Amino acid sequence: MSEPLLVVRDLCTTFATPTGRLRAVDGVSFDLGANETLGIVGESGSGKTVLSRTIMGLQPRTNVEVSGSVRLGGFEVVGASETAKRSIWGTEVAMVFQDPMTSLNPVVRIGNQITESLRVRLGMSRAEAKARAIELLELVGIPSAAERFRAYPGQLSGGMRQRVVIAIALSCSPSLLLADEPTTGLDVTIQAQILNLLDELKQRLAMSVILVTHDLGVVATRTSRIVVMYAGRVVETGTTRDVFYDHRMPYTRALLESSPKVSNPSHTRLAAIAGRPPNLTELGAGCAFAPRCAYASDRCRAERPELTAAGDGHTYACWHPLAPRGAPS
Amino acid sequence: MNEHPFEPEYPVDSLTAGVAGGELSGESSIVMEATTLDGVVAKKRLGPLFWICVGWLALNVLGAIFANVLPLKNPYFEDYSVVNAGPGWHHVFGTDDLGRDIFSRVVYGARVSIAAGLGSMVIGFAVGMPLGMLAAYRRGRFDGVTTTVMYVLLAFPAIIATIGVLSFWTPRNLIKIIIVIGIASIPLVYRVVRAATLAVASKDYVLAAKVQGATDRRILMKELLPNIAPVAVSFLVIGIATVITLEGALAFLGLSVNAPTPSWGNMINESRTDLAQNPWLALFPALAMCLFLLCLNFIGDRLRSHYDVAEVKL
């Protein structure tokens, strides 16, 4: 296999808040190859959004400490200056944010929002940029692209706006696309369209994609590998099938079992996880999930588990992992 | 696809978009998540400076109320033997060009400023606040008519109106000034209260109260009022400060209380003629007014930020 596109090692992002030091991302490491789709899954407070922003280098300038390493195609993001980071933003790595209503400037026409980055980053002339922008709008499936070029974001629906955001992200042909909850808040049918679009674009433009989401349904059929996060830490990584069918960490199982499924019969009792997500400024020495885990022991509460390999790129952090099992027949 | 420019969003159901996630994007959400939600929420302190300001204001107010019983020199007594004297043992702040003690005039002068400030704000709130709350809660025609009337009144320059009325409504006294400024402040209070109530009235808990069978009156008092109180109090404090300044401006035009009644504005106005000879005449009332306003503004600002309940979206 060739050199991985993205290498993250021991990444830690710590915020200084009035109530204490908050480790939003705590020792995250993973690799991402070219043309691969990785899913980062977790609930709110798991640190996944902070992680995606730290990978981009978008964390705020004050009251934040970042340590560890993020190497994107040879470029080290951690510690790089703003100017240096700007050189990779858009051209090497691009981000699609969650809320299409707020990620587009409501008073600028969408065409101009796309051509802006084309003209500034790639130095295109006005005509060239316009032609390319219309191409991009067609690429993301916006009908009547030439007319829509002059539309304002407020005139488009949520799904259309998200497509425009994707078009902007792709305008300078990045090799990595970070999509942070790209379909949350969109209708189910539109979600399916957007995710299919991302798949298609990934093939066509030979990009890697990181899908950050809380929705297991989003990552189930569209990712090759998944990273599960809890309280800022990675608790399990592996291929998608491993994480769904052969998970070892009890949190992963609890997460899977508490998600209602369309195929469940009516009135199925959901296996809820007791308690609430932890307060990140008050994490103890042991495993972050211990207070809510049915299998927790004293060791879990005292010592933080290391990431152990279960073979073939599958790792988990647990002192009492679940027994391995095969996929359902 | 329909091409209606700036078409309104689909009503109501569009709210489902964007909230179906669980996590807000942006680093501020992390700070929110960090706050312990079932333990102690770190109590925001008002700070020692806040209390110093409150103390200073209290001192001024008490001095103004009890000026009669305090051991002050008569503010009207003209002692020609000590005209334009600088600060000294007998006259702490000195005397003015008619030999009157500046210190006692400053203390008595506070009465005019404070009474004007409080009195006109009381009028403004007594009328503007209920109207604003009702208009924002009821909406419909009542809101439409009242707001239009208020905006028309706002468009008319208040200063000019005040000057105009006070020029003709003689003999001037403090009550008349309070009434005029009070009426002029009604549209301002109305606007602020209405905006604050609009923000609160659209929240789900107001709807929930309605759905439980609460009468409108109950909703206004128990759900809306406590939530707009911080804004109202803050505006009240700033309003008082503004009126005090306004009184000073009116005094400059000779439209404040008639001489020899001392007021801070009057004293500053009188000092204009011989500023070079007797700077103390201008300095002390100006200082008193300045400090009072500074304390008021600081308190207003602190109250606003202290009671600003941060909305946490999950």
Next chain:
Amino acid sequence: MSNADQPLLSVRDLEVTFGTRRRPLSAVAGVSFDIYPGETLGLVGESGCGKSTTGKALMRIIEPTSGQIVLEGTDVTTQTGRALRQARTKMQMIFQDPISSLNPRRRVKDIVAEPFDCWKSVRGPERDALVSDLLNKVGIDPEVYGDRYARQFSGGQCQRISIARSLAMRPSLLICDEMVSALDVSVQAQILNLLEDLKVEYGLTLLFIAHDLAVVRNVSDRVAVMYLGTICEIGPADALYSAPAHPYTKFLLGAALEADPDSPARDDVLQGEPPSPLDPPSGCRFRTRCPYATEKCVAEAPASREVAPGHQVACHYPLTVTTKGPASDD
């Protein structure tokens, strides 16, 4: 679970139109359904379909433009004043945003006691006892949390408090308007389980409005699917999900993202965008995106017809279990 008796709630031809006469926005265009005592009716659809508007119209928070709403035999469509307030005690609603459902400046105990205070039905120690009981039932310890302010709670806890508040008056019908949409998956599961338990204990009937198909299926006995202000299909949950009769339902289910890597890839994704309710398509409102639409669908809005006991579809060519194309028209 459904009774063959009188329905608890009966809605006939409900219409809600916003906007002006020149540009009317028909958010709900002739919706009819019944809810029987003790059952949970799920109301599902995408944004803009009018499901939330329907819920609010039932509560008379939004005024229906026309139609009839009958609750426990009483016509509540046009009631006002005290009669309306009294009717509302039998019907309660839980809102989507847990944080803004509670007054941040009031204590939890007072919030839950509010219905008692409004109606002055119970006072003093009896009132306190009832409040404590309600809080305990929803899993919030009144001793520890009763005096806290509402703003100090998380989303899941706020939703529990909202539930406690709505149960105070012992309503017969509880309308849940996207009540778990803003919650995390693990918290969502807790709240849904709680709702099931309370439903049994208090003998509630639920109208569960949501856009998440999996959640609706888990909770409901019967499900109604809405599209652009009309009900496409209504029937028993299991039957509707396994064998949808309306093309829209089929696409909706197909688009649902199942948390299962082995779920089959769907190639029949619904294309296009929902039309604007300001200018809805003539005839069947789904016809612009329906691959089976014919001229009849353009000309005539389909009436609701029964395809199986208790299962109704508003379509000229309802899908049968075995075929994928339009069935022959009778």
